[in-house]
Amino acid sequence: MKLYDSTLAPNPRRVRIFMAEKGVDYENIQIDIIKGDNLNESFLSINPRGLLPTLVLDDGTVIDETVAICRYIEEMHPEPALLGTDAISKATIEARQRHMEFDGLLAAADAFRNSFPGFSSRGLAGNAGSVEAIPALAERGKNAMVRFYASLDAALSNSAFVAGEAFSIADITALCTIDFAAGAARVPIPDQCSNVKRWHADVSSRPSAEA
Amino acid sequence: MKLYDSTLAPNPRRVRIFMAEKGVDYENIQIDIIKGDNLNESFLSINPRGLLPTLVLDDGTVIDETVAICRYIEEMHPEPALLGTDAISKATIEARQRHMEFDGLLAAADAFRNSFPGFSSRGLAGNAGSVEAIPALAERGKNAMVRFYASLDAALSNSAFVAGEAFSIADITALCTIDFAAGAARVPIPDQCSNVKRWHADVSSRPSAEA
Secondary structure (H helix, E strand, O other): OEEEEOOOOHHHHHHHHHHHHHOOOOEEEEOOOOOOHHHOHHHHOOOOOOOOOEEEOOOOOEEOOHHHHHHHHHHHOOOOOOOOOOHHHHHHHHHHHHHHHHHHHHHHHHHHHOOOHHHOOEOOOOOOOOEOOOHHHHHHHHHHHHHHHHHHHHHHOOOOEOOEOOOOHHHHHHHHHHHHHHOOOOOOOOOOOHHHHHHHHHHHOOHHHHO | OEEEEOOOOHHHHHHHHHHHHHOOOOEEEEOOOOOOHHHOHHHHOOOOOOOOOEEEOOOOOEEOOHHHHHHHHHHHOOOOOOOOOOHHHHHHHHHHHHHHHHHHHHHHHHHHHOOOHHHOOEOOOOOOOOEOOOHHHHHHHHHHHHHHHHHHHHHHOOOOEOOEOOOOHHHHHHHHHHHHHHOOOOOOOOOOOHHHHHHHHHHHOOHHHHO
């Protein structure tokens, strides 16, 4: 299978780490999102929404969404489980993974896309046409990231990982969110968030974090 | 089990419809989000993020996120399957359900929250503190909803339901998104989107749509 990927963006990295944790091999195809190659006809014929990552199976089936790709890989390669093993753990991990997305990743994306000069008319990701950046939304995103760090720090005072005592997709989303926020969006982990720092050092030391 | 619910908001309705399709019973507790009762201490002690829906199991376990609640219910009551039955259908439904959320529901929420006078300092849902509405974001959300309708119309020209030939959680998300967009956010289905209209009449006629 082929993974259409960009090493610059947080969502493709979520899938690369997920694949690495599972030990799954795939062909990697880089798409230059800064040049806008995700909006070229050749890529839009594969994924009309123009978004990465996109997985194409050997039979041509396209799975065009980050968590859907992870779901497919979990089904085909159940071990180690990253989406839970019973009703409660599956629900808890899903909830925490979505908290990381809605409270963290969307905030970091708002902060980045609405302040990065190269995206001044690409305020929304993918094939959304010309969308003006909104400076007030960049500010709202930065403030939301600060709240996100505080909330995550409180949660990690009681548990080793984001969704409890086992590493899961929720940790992958949080790691990719924070590295993206600290880099592209310039909202690093606040000094006082010692639990986030301990957790970040821990998950960053896993071999999968290099994927 | 108890579902903390609001009949005014789209996310709790997603869970009510999901439960109705499964024939699952629960105790319903209404929270007045216009008065801000979701931000009272009594509710924040159950869900610190201050968001609905929230499910509390008989043993006290809290599941505080829409899709995570659906995941739990699907695990406990597999029939009829609303999240897929094999690796490909699970991935396809997850992808389509997330397209409905990220392209549709978030756009409608931006359009509503940033234009509704009562939410002028509640630009983000839940326990996010005072967040100023951003009028330009309401406009961006309306434009994104128009693109969403066009994209959904094209997809529904080839299939009975949002994720293919079976009713799924993707239809539930799309229905709740569109009814919310048409009502609160004032972006109704465009006249030319005949496939969306056919599908909307079809899913609205299911008994679960009354839930």
